[in-house]
Amino acid sequence: METMQACYYTKYGKPSVLTIGSLPRAQLLAPDDVLIQVYAASINPMDYKRREGGFKAVLETKWPQIVGYDLAGVVVLCGTDVKQLRVGDEVFACLPHDRTGSLAEYVSVSEYYVAHKPKNLTFVQAAALPISSLVALQTLRRLELSEGKKLLLTGGSGGVGTLALQLAKNVFKAGTIATTASLQKEHILTRLGAVDIIIDYSEQSFDQTLREYDCAMDCTSEAKKCMDCVTQGGMVASIADTPPPEALDDFPELGGRTSCCLGMFLGCLSYSVKSKARSKRLNYEYVFVAPNGEMLTEIAGFVDQGLLRPVIDKVYPFELALDAMELLENGHLTGKIVVEFSVGVSQPEAE
Numbered sequence: 001m002e003t004m005q006a007c008y009y010t011k012y013g014k015p016s017v018l019t020i021g022s023l024p025r026a027q028l029l030a031p032d033d034v035l036i037q038v039y040a041a042s043i044n045p046m047d048y049k050r051r052e053g054g055f056k057a058v059l060e061t062k063w064p065q066i067v068g069y070d071l072a073g074v075v076v077l078c079g080t081d082v083k084q085l086r087v088g089d090e091v092f093a094c095l096p097h098d099r100t101g102s103l104a105e106y107v108s109v110s111e112y113y114v115a116h117k118p119k120n121l122t123f124v125q126a127a128a129l130p131i132s133s134l135v136a137l138q139t140l141r142r143l144e145l146s147e148g149k150k151l152l153l154t155g156g157s158g159g160v161g162t163l164a165l166q167l168a169k170n171v172f173k174a175g176t177i178a179t180t181a182s183l184q185k186e187h188i189l190t191r192l193g194a195v196d197i198i199i200d201y202s203e204q205s206f207d208q209t210l211r212e213y214d215c216a217m218d219c220t221s222e223a224k225k226c227m228d229c230v231t232q233g234g235m236v237a238s239i240a241d242t243p244p245p246e247a248l249d250d251f252p253e254l255g256g257r258t259s260c261c262l263g264m265f266l267g268c269l270s271y272s273v274k275s276k277a278r279s280k281r282l283n284y285e286y287v288f289v290a291p292n293g294e295m296l297t298e299i300a301g302f303v304d305q306g307l308l309r310p311v312i313d314k315v316y317p318f319e320l321a322l323d324a325m326e327l328l329e330n331g332h333l334t335g336k337i338v339v340e341f342s343v344g345v346s347q348p349e350a351e
């Protein structure tokens with residue numbers, strides 16, 4: 001049996017449940033699948049939240065569970081129904097919620113989730129984009145951000161924030177953009193050229209000073225505070241607060257797992273955010289990222305036009321993936337952490 005190195009866990013828990021070791025090599029599971037040799041993969045808070053069991057009521061886990069949504073690599077095998085991709089294509093992808101596992105030498109996934117890598121980015125840079133740029137673009141669209149509108153975005157220095165700010169300024173042509181970050185991140189945010197007001201959250205609470213914003217994107221579980229800064233009729237979208245049950249309705253990979261008790265549970269947890277929105281006459285939505293290759297092609301276009309570039313905090317060799325996870329979980333990053341594979345292992349025969 002052919003094997004591959006992967007970073008995985010076999011039960012929920014703390015970082016100590018993670019292992020790097022050999023697993024059976026990924027295989028095509030459907031005619032529209034491609035097999036990708038992973039050159040680089042980035043990690044996200046979703047990875048450790050899932051490992052801790054935080055999503056177990058919503059997302060099914062297949063054991064052993066390989067870590068990771070994001071990857072960049074090269075297509076080494078195509079299923080019989082694959083139409084857009086060829087062996088040898090350089091690609092990047094955000095894996096669907098029910099087939100995660102990018103911290104492995106090989107990944108198989110439907111071509112629906114895969115796009116050609118932006119030409120002027122390395123594999124490491126491209127791997128830093130998928131989930132963060134997708135959730136950023138999907139949220140800014142949900143906010144109906146448009147030219148001249150005032151946007152508040154909390155957590156501007158994170159993996160999502162650094163990309164959302166650039167998209168807001170360069171693609172959506174927002175007017176004033178305010179963000180929250182710690183003081184030492186100010187120079188990096190200024191260099192992005194996408195922010196007008198930076199609030200040092202350790203010194204000042206943004207909800208005391210910011211007013212009359214058209215919309216807000218919450219990346220720090222502060223949706224209720226954002227509501228004090230947005231005008232009546234405006235909108236707040238969170239990617240970090242508790243999702244109300246209806247936010248998960250559009251995900252076939254969840255297999256209807258949000259029914260009954262879970263729906264009631266999420267409904268209770270998200271009640272106070274929704275009721276504050278109602279009392280302030282604001283629209284409120286939680287956005288759960290929808291992996292999508294066509295949208296990644298659009299994002300690659302923004303990169304090619306110089307409108308978007310990834311911000312990378314640190315790159316680790318795959319052998320040190322557990323250290324990379326530890327750094328991610330300790331927080332205080334600026335942008336993304338990427339894990340790089342030493343490529344050169346033997347490739348499977350093309351079909």
Ligand SMILES: NC(=O)c1ccc[n+]([C@@H]2O[C@H](COP(=O)([O-])OP(=O)(O)OC[C@H]3O[C@@H](n4cnc5c(N)ncnc54)[C@H](OP(=O)(O)O)[C@@H]3O)[C@@H](O)[C@H]2O)c1
Pocket residue numbers: 044045046049131132135154155156157158159160161180181182201219220238239240287288289290331332333334335336
């Ligand atoms: N809904 C979805 O589909 C989806 C998808 C992707 C991510 N997410 C969620 O979105 C959130 C952000 O993700 P991410 O990848 O950007 O995380 P991240 O890269 O870990 O970023 C966190 C950033 O926020 C800063 N920060 C921490 N507390 C802050 C505060 N109170 N105010 C302002 N900045 C603060 C941190 O720096 P300092 O601590 O140094 O200030 C760090 O730069 C996470 O909760 C993640 O799980 C959701």
